[in-house]
Amino acid sequence: MKKERVDVIDSNGTILRTVTRDDAHQKKLLHPVVRVFLFKKGEVYIQQRSLQKDIQPGKWEGSCSGHVDHGESEVKAIIREAKEELGVKLEEKELMQVDHILCEEPTHRTRIAIFIVANPNHKPSPKSKEVKQGKWVKVSWLTADVKKHPELYAPGFVKSWKLVTSK
Numbered sequence: 063m064k065k066e067r068v069d070v071i072d073s074n075g076t077i078l079r080t081v082t083r084d085d086a087h088q089k090k091l092l093h094p095v096v097r098v099f100l101f102k103k104g105e106v107y108i109q110q111r112s113l114q115k116d117i118q119p120g121k122w123e124g125s126c127s128g129h130v131d132h133g134e135s136e137v138k139a140i141i142r143e144a145k146e147e148l149g150v151k152l153e154e155k156e157l158m159q160v161d162h163i164l165c166e167e168p169t170h171r172t173r174i175a176i177f178i179v180a181n182p183n184h185k186p187s188p189k190s191k192e193v194k195q196g197k198w199v200k201v202s203w204l205t206a207d208v209k210k211h212p213e214l215y216a217p218g219f220v221k222s223w224k225l226v227t228s229k
Contacts, residue, residue: 067132068093071173073164080132087117087170096140097127097222098157098177100150100184106204107186109147109196111216117169118216120194124223125179125186126150127216136175148196149187152179160226165218176222201227 066083070091086093100107107125111118128143130136137154144150160176188196205227212220 066129068129069132073173075162075173083129090166090169090171092164092171092173094130094136094139094175095127095172095218096130096136096143096175096177097124097218098140098144098152098179099222099226100125100179100182100186101201102181102198104201105198106201107196107198108204109186109188110194112192112194114191117167121216121219122214123216123219125196126193127174127218130175136177140175140177147189147192148184149189150182150184152182152184156182160229163221163225165221167217172218174218174222176226178226 067080068083068086069077070079070081070086071077071094081091109123109126111121111123113119126143126147128139130139137157140157141152144152156179157177160178163174165172165174186196208215208220208223
């Protein structure tokens with residue numbers, strides 16, 4: 063099986079070199095990931111990560127997220143991840159980039175590109191290998207729940223959600 067390769071970057075996103083995903087995590091090298099939030103009528107789609115995931119298993123997360131493969135753009139990565147995790151075919155014109163944030167967790171360091179899709183016509187159909195379950199929730203409920211129970215959510219999601227809801 064071919065090992066997943068990711069780019070090691072600086073805090074501005076400049077590529078420094080390429081390593082395996084495992085090396086990036088073991089050595090806590092900064093690497094790019096993407097996260098998207100699907101918003102519709104005052105709700106946002108969230109997913110619970112599969113219990114088989116090696117990072118943050120069982121934690122709640124944005125609509126979808128994942129690593130940017132070596133040589134892949136952030137936009138292409140989020141389109142790929144949405145298809146893999148949710149069975150949703152996003153188009154580049156639907157994506158609105160919010161910002162980038164740096165996130166340091168016990169297992170890895172990432173630069174997260176955050177995107178939103180407003181009023182999508184998609185019906186997410188989570189894939190069991192990647193996602194345990196998904197659901198639409200009220201934005202106000204999620205904001206309150208993240209404050210009350212941050213331990214239920216992936217740390218990168220918590221940081222991303224705070225940025226998205228502050229805009």
